[in-house]
Amino acid sequence: DAGVTQSPTHLIKTRGQQVTLRCSPKSGHDTVSWYQQALGQGPQFIFQYYEEEERQRGNFPDRFSGHQFPNYSSELNVNALLLGDSALYLCASRLGGQGANEAFFGQGTRLTVV
Amino acid sequence: QKEVEQNSGPLSVPEGAIASLNCTYSDRGSQSFFWYRQYSGKSPELIMSIYSNGDKEDGRFTAQLNKASQYVSLLIRDSQPSDSATYLCAVRPRGFQGAQKLVFGQGTRLTINP
Numbered sequence: 001d002a003g004v005t006q007s008p009t010h011l012i013k014t015r016g017q018q019v020t021l022r023c024s025p026k027s028g029h030d031t032v033s034w035y036q037q038a039l040g041q042g043p044q045f046i047f048q049y050y051e052e053e054e055r056q057r058g059n060f061p062d063r064f065s066g067h068q069f070p071n072y073s074s075e076l077n078v079n080a081l082l083l084g085d086s087a088l089y090l091c092a093s094r095l096g097g098q099g100a101n102e103a104f105f106g107q108g109t110r111l112t113v114v
Numbered sequence: 115q116k117e118v119e120q121n122s123g124p125l126s127v128p129e130g131a132i133a134s135l136n137c138t139y140s141d142r143g144s145q146s147f148f149w150y151r152q153y154s155g156k157s158p159e160l161i162m163s164i165y166s167n168g169d170k171e172d173g174r175f176t177a178q179l180n181k182a183s184q185y186v187s188l189l190i191r192d193s194q195p196s197d198s199a200t201y202l203c204a205v206r207p208r209g210f211q212g213a214q215k216l217v218f219g220q221g222t223r224l225t226i227n228p
Contacts, residue, residue, distance in 0.1 A: 033214050042118075042202050042218030043158065056215050090157055094214060102148065103216060108157040 002027055004093050004106035012112045013081050021076040021109045025093030032074040033103065034066060035090040043090055049074050078111075086113045115140050118205050120219035129228050133190040137203030137219055140184070146206035147179055149188045151199045152221065158202055162188060193226045200224070 005024045013019050025032050031050045035043035045058035049068035063079045072093075078085055088110050092103040118139045127133045135149075146165055150158035162177040164170045164186070170177045176189040186205075190197055200221040207217060 031214055033216075035216075040220075042204075042220045043216075045215045045217070048214045050214075056209070058215065088157075092214075092216075102160055102163050103214065104160060105150075105157045 004029075004091055004104055006089075006091050006106035006109050008109060009107065010110045010112075012114060015081055015083060015113055017081050018077065018079045019081060019111060021078075021089050021091075021111070023074045023076070023091030023093075023106060025072050025074070025091075026104055029093035029095050029104075030072050031094050032068060032072065033092045033094075034074070034076045035092065035105075036060075037088040037090055037108075039087075046076070081113045083113050086111060116219075117141065117207070117217045118203055118219040120201075120203050120222045122220055123223040124225055125222055126225045126227060127193050129193060129195060129226055131193055133193045133197065133224055133226070135188040135190075135201050135203075135222050135224065137186045137188075137205075138184055139186070139203075139205045139217075141205070141207040141217075142181075142184060143208035144184075144205045145208065147177070147186045148204040148206075148216070149175075149177060149186075150202040150204060150218075152202055153199045190224075195226045195228055198224060198226045 033048040034046040037043040047057040052068045088108045091106045094101045094103040149162040152158045164177040174191045178187045203219040204216040
């Protein structure tokens with residue numbers, strides 16, 4: 001049973017460029033969330049996708065956008081990269097709807113902006 | 115006041131002793147509480163979830179929840195060097211149906227000394 005998978009694992013981009021990160025949820029999960037984790041900090045919620053729609057959003061600018069596909073996989077896009085966007089980007093999946101379902105994380109994508 | 119607060123540590127515990135990790139949260143309506151373990155350079159791994167007041171035990175781990183005091187803790191018995199990691203407390207605040215947002219503390223770095 002495959003867990004949550006993310007690609008790529010590492011990425012180096014230049015300030016001002018655009019980046020796309022990808023996530024495949026754990027088998028049976030239909031809800032995907034994205035988090036940004038700066039060094040020495042806890043993960044910060046970016047947004048959540050369910051049924052191909054953005055359902056909840058954290059305090060991130062519009063430069064951060066996403067998409068969910070019919071197979072539940074998801075992409076995170078960041079435009080006009082800033083040095084401060086350098087972080088570990090985490091995808092988490094769970095079974096959607098009501099309830100206290102647990103969320104599982106992928107291995108993350110380490111983004112470095114230079 | 116931060117939504118979820120943890121002592122950042124580092125917390126140093128001798129091998130075989132009990133490690134006690136604490137977390138407080140501000141949203142009194144929160145319903146779901148989680149502990150994640152994160153090794154350096156890796157993604158968070160779910161180790162415990164708790165939803166009702168009291169204790170929940172799983173092997174060497176015990177999670178404790180006190181909603182009246184807005185307090186969550188994690189006890190690790192018979193601590194092993196492999197338990198050395200950062201422990202993240204995560205809370206799912208009250209929200210609309212299907213909301214998945216997790217709010218994390220900054221993490222407590224735990225070191226088990228042989």
